[in-house]
Amino acid sequence: xxxxxxxxxxxxxxxxxxxxxxxxxxxxxxxxxxxxxxxxxxxxxxxxxxxxxxxxxxxxxxxxxxxxxxxxxxxxxxxxxxxxxxxxxxxxxxxxxxxxxxxxxxxxxxxxxxxxxx
Amino acid sequence: xxxxxxxxxxxxxxxxxxxxxxxxxxxxxxxxxxxxxxxxxxxxxxxxxxxxxxxxxxxxxxxxxxxxxxxxxxxxxxxxxxxxxxxxxxxxxxxxxxxxxxxxxxxxxxxxxxxxxxxxxxxxxxxxxxxxxxxxxxxxxxxxxxxxxxxxxxxxxxxxxxxxxxxxxxxxxxxxxxxxxxxxxxxxxxxxxxxxxxxxxxxxxxxxxxxxxxxxxxxxxxxxxxxxxxxxxxxxxxxxxxxxxxxxxxxxxxxxxxxxxxxxxxxxxxxxxxxxxxxxxxxxxxxxxxxxxxxxxxxxxxxxxxxxxxxxxxxxxxxxxxxxxxxxxxxxxxxxxxxxxxxxxxxxxxxxxxxxxxxxxxxxxxxxxxxxxxxxxxxxxxxxxxxxxxxxxxxxxxxxxxxxxxxxxxxxxxxxxxxxxxxxxxxxxxxxxxxxxxxxxxxxxxxxxxxxxxxxxxxxxxxxxxxxxxxxxxxxxxxxxxxxxxxxxxxxxxxxxxxxxxxxxxxxxxxxxxxxxxxxxxxxxxxxxxxxxxxxxxxxxxxxxxxxxxxxxxxxxxxxxxxxxxxxxxxxxxxxxxxxxxxxxxxxxxxxxxxxxxxxxxxxxxxxxxxxxxxxxxxxxxxxxxxxxxxxxxxxxxxxxxxxxxxxxxxxxxxxxxxxxxxxxxxxxxxxxxxxxxxxxxxxxxxxxxxxxxxxxxxxxxxxxxxxxxxxxxxxxxxxxxxxxxxxxxxxxxxxxxxxxxxxxxxxxxxxxxxxxxxxxxxxxxxxxxxxxxxxxxxxxxxxxxxxxxxxxxxxxxxxxxxxxxxxxxxxxxxxxxxxxxxxxxxxxxxxxxxxxxxxxxx
Numbered sequence: 019x020x021x022x023x024x025x026x027x028x029x030x031x032x033x034x035x036x037x038x039x040x041x042x043x044x045x046x047x048x049x050x051x052x053x054x055x056x057x058x059x060x061x062x063x064x065x066x067x068x069x070x071x072x073x074x075x076x077x078x079x080x081x082x083x084x085x086x087x088x089x090x091x092x093x094x095x096x097x098x099x100x101x102x103x104x105x106x107x108x109x110x111x112x113x114x115x116x117x118x119x120x121x122x123x124x125x126x127x128x129x130x131x132x133x134x135x136x
Numbered sequence: 137x138x139x140x141x142x143x144x145x146x147x148x149x150x151x152x153x154x155x156x157x158x159x160x161x162x163x164x165x166x167x168x169x170x171x172x173x174x175x176x177x178x179x180x181x182x183x184x185x186x187x188x189x190x191x192x193x194x195x196x197x198x199x200x201x202x203x204x205x206x207x208x209x210x211x212x213x214x215x216x217x218x219x220x221x222x223x224x225x226x227x228x229x230x231x232x233x234x235x236x237x238x239x240x241x242x243x244x245x246x247x248x249x250x251x252x253x254x255x256x257x258x259x260x261x262x263x264x265x266x267x268x269x270x271x272x273x274x275x276x277x278x279x280x281x282x283x284x285x286x287x288x289x290x291x292x293x294x295x296x297x298x299x300x301x302x303x304x305x306x307x308x309x310x311x312x313x314x315x316x317x318x319x320x321x322x323x324x325x326x327x328x329x330x331x332x333x334x335x336x337x338x339x340x341x342x343x344x345x346x347x348x349x350x351x352x353x354x355x356x357x358x359x360x361x362x363x364x365x366x367x368x369x370x371x372x373x374x375x376x377x378x379x380x381x382x383x384x385x386x387x388x389x390x391x392x393x394x395x396x397x398x399x400x401x402x403x404x405x406x407x408x409x410x411x412x413x414x415x416x417x418x419x420x421x422x423x424x425x426x427x428x429x430x431x432x433x434x435x436x437x438x439x440x441x442x443x444x445x446x447x448x449x450x451x452x453x454x455x456x457x458x459x460x461x462x463x464x465x466x467x468x469x470x471x472x473x474x475x476x477x478x479x480x481x482x483x484x485x486x487x488x489x490x491x492x493x494x495x496x497x498x499x500x501x502x503x504x505x506x507x508x509x510x511x512x513x514x515x516x517x518x519x520x521x522x523x524x525x526x527x528x529x530x531x532x533x534x535x536x537x538x539x540x541x542x543x544x545x546x547x548x549x550x551x552x553x554x555x556x557x558x559x560x561x562x563x564x565x566x567x568x569x570x571x572x573x574x575x576x577x578x579x580x581x582x583x584x585x586x587x588x589x590x591x592x593x594x595x596x597x598x599x600x601x602x603x604x605x606x607x608x609x610x611x612x613x614x615x616x617x618x619x620x621x622x623x624x625x626x627x628x629x630x631x632x633x634x635x636x637x638x639x640x641x642x643x644x645x646x647x648x649x650x651x652x653x654x655x656x657x658x659x660x661x662x663x664x665x666x667x668x669x670x671x672x673x674x675x676x677x678x679x680x681x682x683x684x685x686x687x688x689x690x691x692x693x694x695x696x697x698x699x700x701x702x703x704x705x706x707x708x709x710x711x712x713x714x715x716x717x718x719x720x721x722x723x724x725x726x727x728x729x730x731x732x733x734x735x736x737x738x739x740x741x742x743x744x745x746x747x748x749x750x751x752x753x754x755x756x757x758x759x760x761x762x763x764x765x766x767x768x769x770x771x772x773x774x775x776x777x778x779x780x781x782x783x784x785x786x787x788x789x790x791x792x793x794x795x796x797x798x799x800x801x802x803x804x805x806x807x808x809x810x811x812x813x814x815x816x817x818x819x820x821x822x823x824x825x826x827x828x829x830x831x832x833x834x835x836x837x838x839x840x841x842x843x844x845x846x847x848x849x850x851x852x853x854x855x856x857x858x859x860x861x862x863x864x865x866x867x868x869x870x871x872x873x874x875x876x877x878x879x880x881x882x883x884x885x886x887x888x889x890x891x892x893x894x895x896x897x898x899x900x901x902x903x904x905x906x907x908x909x910x911x912x913x914x915x916x917x918x919x920x921x922x923x924x925x926x927x928x929x930x931x932x933x934x935x936x937x938x939x940x941x942x943x944x945x946x947x948x949x950x951x952x953x954x955x956x957x958x959x960x961x962x963x964x965x966x967x968x969x970x971x972x973x974x975x976x977x978x979x
Contacts, residue, residue, distance in 0.1 A: 036945045044681040047945035079697035080953045084685045088655035097656035099685030
C-alpha cells in the first residue's frame with residue numbers, strides 16, 4: 019500500500035469559455051467551470067493561454083484573474099492584486115512561498131475559442 | 137540483496153529522516169508505518185489550521201515524494217508489535233514486515249492531568265489534525281473554551297481556540313505563563329500582552345474537578361482555591377510524554393520517567409533499533425522541539441549510510457517563537473543558574489517588552505537571556521552566546537531600543553565561519569558565504585533555496601540578508617537601483633528614455649531597453665510614466681494590462697475582492713443634491729458609506745460588475761472620477777476660509793477647487809495630497825501635505841514635501857506671500873520636477889529627504905530656475921492639464937472597455953464568494969470565521 023491519491027469527483031472535460039479576443043493580450047479573465055472559479059490568462063499577443071485556480075490563497079478572495087501578468091526568469095506568472103504574491107502559470111506554485119501551490123488546468127485555443135480542461 | 141529499513145512514525149522527524157535517506161541515495165528498501173490518516177505535516181504551525189490553512193497547506197510531503205523515492209508508506213496503519221528476536225514489525229491491520237534495521241520516530245502524546253472529569257464529552261487534546269477536527273466540530277455550539285496549560289503548546293492552542301471565535305481562557309498550574317522558558321518578570325509582560333488580546337489568564341490554579349452539565353458535557357472547572365470557571369469545552373495542552381509503548385513491550389531500555397534511551401549514534405539498547413525525536417531520551421533529557429529532532433534524524437540517517445563521524449551530542453534548547461503574535465525567546469542559561477552570573481534586564485512597561493541578558497561574572501560573555509514582546513535581537517544574541525564572543529563594553533546596548541545614529545553592536549562580519557546561522561536546518565555562516573560566492577547568488581530567495589537557511593522557522597532571515605549584503609559589498613557588487621529583472625534602469629532613467637525617445641507603449645520600451653515580459657513592478661511603473669508623459673487614457677488597449685488592479689478597474693480593491701468608489705468632491709465642497717445622489721446610489725447598491733480622512737465620501741463593497749452601473753448614475757449626476765485608486769493627486773482639502781470663517785483672510789475653498797481641478801488625474805511616482813488653509817490657524821492641515829497652501833494677509837505661502845501617514849513630517853516653506861499666478865507656476869514646476877526625479881513609490885517627503893541641498897536646492901530649481909528647465913516643466917504640465925479627461929466617463933462610452941467589468945467571462949453571475957454581514961446598520965464583508973455561519977443561515 020502506498021500513499022493514496024485523492025480522486026476528483028467530477029470527470030474533467032474541455033469547456034469553451036470565450037472567444038480568444040475577449041482576453042486582451044497579457045491579461046486574465048475568470049471563468050465558471052463546473053461550479054469552480056478558474057482564472058485564464060493570455061500571455062503575449064498569440065494563442066498562449068494558461069489556467070489556474072482563481073482563489074488567492076493569501077486573501078481568500080477570488081481575484082487572481084485580475085492580477086498583473088508577467089514573467090520571472092522566463093516563467094510566466096501572475097501577481098495577486100491583493101498582496102502581490104506571484105504564482106507560476108505553468109505549475110501553480112507560489113514563487114514567494116514554496117509551501118503554497120495552486121491547482122492548474124489545461125487550456126487551449128481551438129478555432130479562436132478558449133477552452134479549459136476542468 | 138538490498139537491506140530493509142522500517143520506520144515507525146511519520147511525524148515531522150520521521151519524515152525528515154526519510155528525506156535525509158532519500159537525499160543521501162541510500163541503498164535501503166524503505167518502509168514506513170504512519171498511524172495518522174495523513175502523512176507528515178507541520179505540527180509547529182498547527183494553530184494555523186483554524187486561521188484558514190488546510191491540511192494540504194500544512195503538509196510537509198511534496199506530492200509524489202514517497203512514490204518517486206520508492207518509499208512504501210502504510211498510511212493509517214499503526215505499528216502495534218515489535219519482535220526483536222525475529223526482527224519483525226506487526227501493524228494493527230495485521231501486516232507483518234521483517235527488518236534489518238528499525239527506526240522509531242513515534243513522537244509523543246499529550247499529557248492529560250489526572251483530574252476527575254478529564255474524559256467528559258467536550259474535553260480534547262491538542263496534538264494532531266484529527267484532534268483539531270474533533271475540537272472544531274464540537275466548538276460549533278460553544279462560546280467559551282479553556283486551555284489547560286500555559287506553556288508553549290498551551291498558548292499555541294489558545295490561539296487556535298481564539299481563531300475558532302471562542303472566548304478563550306488559559307489555566308496554568310504554575311504561578312506564571314511559559315514557566316520553562318521565561319522568568320516571573322517575563323511571564324508578567326507576556327500575561328499583560330495576552331490579556332490585551334482578550335484572553336483570560338488564570339495562573340497558579342490547580343484544577344480539582346471538571347463538572348458536567350445535565351447532559352453530561354463539560355460545564356465548569358473547580359479549582360483548589362475554591363474558585364470556578366464556566367466553560368463549554370476544555371483542551372488539554374499541559375505538556376508531552378514520550379510515546380515509548382512499543383519500545384517498552386519489546387524490552388528496549390527505557391528511562392525512569394519514560395523515553396527510549398539512545399546514545400550518540402541515536403541507537404537504542406538494541407544496535408539494530410534507532411530512536412529519534414520526542415520519543416528518544418538522550419542523557420536523561422527529552423527534546424520537545426523540532427530542531428533537535430531533525431538533528432537526530434540527520435545523525436541516524438548518516439549512521440545508516442555508513443558515515444560514522446556524525447554524532448548527536450545534545451541540543452541547545454534555545455527557542456524563538458511568535459505566540460499569538462507576540463515574540464518570545466529564551467536561550468542558554470535564561471535563569472542565571474551559572475555560579476557568579478549577573479543579570480541585565482530592561483522591563484519596559486510602556487513598550488510592553490521585557491529583555492534580559494545573563495552574563496558571566498566579569499560581564500565579558502553572554503550566557504543566556506529572555507526576550508518578550510520584541511525578539512529582533514535574538515539572532516545576534518544567540519550568535520554572541522554560541523560563539524562565546526566578547527561582549528561590547530556596554531552590553532546593555534544590545535537590548536536598548538534602537539535610536540537613530542546608534543548602530544547595532546555586532547556586524548555579521550565578526551561572526552566566525554563556524555557560526556550556526558539557521559538552527560532549524562543546521563546551516564553555518566561559512567556554508568552560506570561559500571554558496572553566495574560560488575553560485576553567484578544575488579538575492580535572498582536564491583540564498584534560501586540553495587542553502588536551506590531560513591526555510592524553517594524563518595527567524596534567521598534577517599541575519600542571512602545581512603550576510604548576503606556583506607558578501608555582495610565585499611565582492612564589490614554595487615547594489616544597483618534597477619527597478620526589476622526586466623529593466624536595468626532606475627525609474628528616473630526610464631522616465632527620461634520615454635520622453636527623449638518619444639516612446640508611447642510598454643512594448644516599445646521593452647523591445648528597445650528591456651528583457652522578458654515584464655512584471656508587477658515594471659508594468660505599473662511604466663504605465664505611470666507613460667501617463668505622466670503623454671496622458672493617454674490608462675484603460676486604452678495597449679496600456680490596460682500594465683495597470684494595477686485599482687487602476688485597471690478605476691476603483692480600490694478591498695480584502696474580499698470588492699471595490700470602493702470615491703467620486704471627486706473638489707475642495708471638499710458638495711451641494712445637498714449631490715449628497716443625496718451619493719446616499720441614493722449607496723442605498724441602491726447596498727454599499728457601506730464612510731467619510732474619508734480627505735473630505736470625501738467612500739462607497740465600499742461594490743462588486744466589479746456593479747462599478748459601471750454605479751458610475752452611470754454618478755456621472756449622470758455630474759460626478760467625475762476621484763482617482764483614489766491611482767498614484768495621482770488624491771484631494772485638495774480646505775477649510776471654509778474667508779467665505780464663512782470670522783478669522784479667514786483668503787478664499788481657501790475657491791483656491792482648493794481650482795488647484796484640485798488643475799492637477800486631477802495627474803499620474804506621479806506615488807499618490808500625492810494637498811490642502812489650502814484660509815488663515816494661519818491651519819485648519820486644513822496643509823503642512824502635512826505633499827504641497828500645502830496657507831493664506832496670508834498678502835497672498836499665499838507655499839509649503840512642500842510634508843507627510844502624514846506612516847512617518848509624519850512637516851512640510852517646508854518654499855515661498856511666501858505669492859500671488860495666485862506665481863503660486864500655480866511654482867506648483868506646476870514642483871510637481872513635474874518630482875515626477876521626473878523621484879523613485880518608484882517614493883512620496884515627496886522621502887524624495888525631499890534624499891535631495892542634496894534640501895529646501896535651498898529646491899528653491900533654486902523652482903524659483904530661480906537654476907537648472908534651466910522651468911519652461912519645460914511648465915509646458916509638460918500645460919499638456920497634462922489640457923488633455924485631462926474623466927476616466928470613468930471615457931470608460932462608460934466604450935463598450936469594449938466595459939466588457940472587462942464582469943466577474944465571469946462566461947456568465948453574468950456575480951462572484952458567489954462575496955458574503956456580507958450587517959454591522960451598525962451597514963454591510964461589511966465577513967471575516968473567515970463568520971463565513972460558515974452566514975452560509976448556514978443562508979441555507
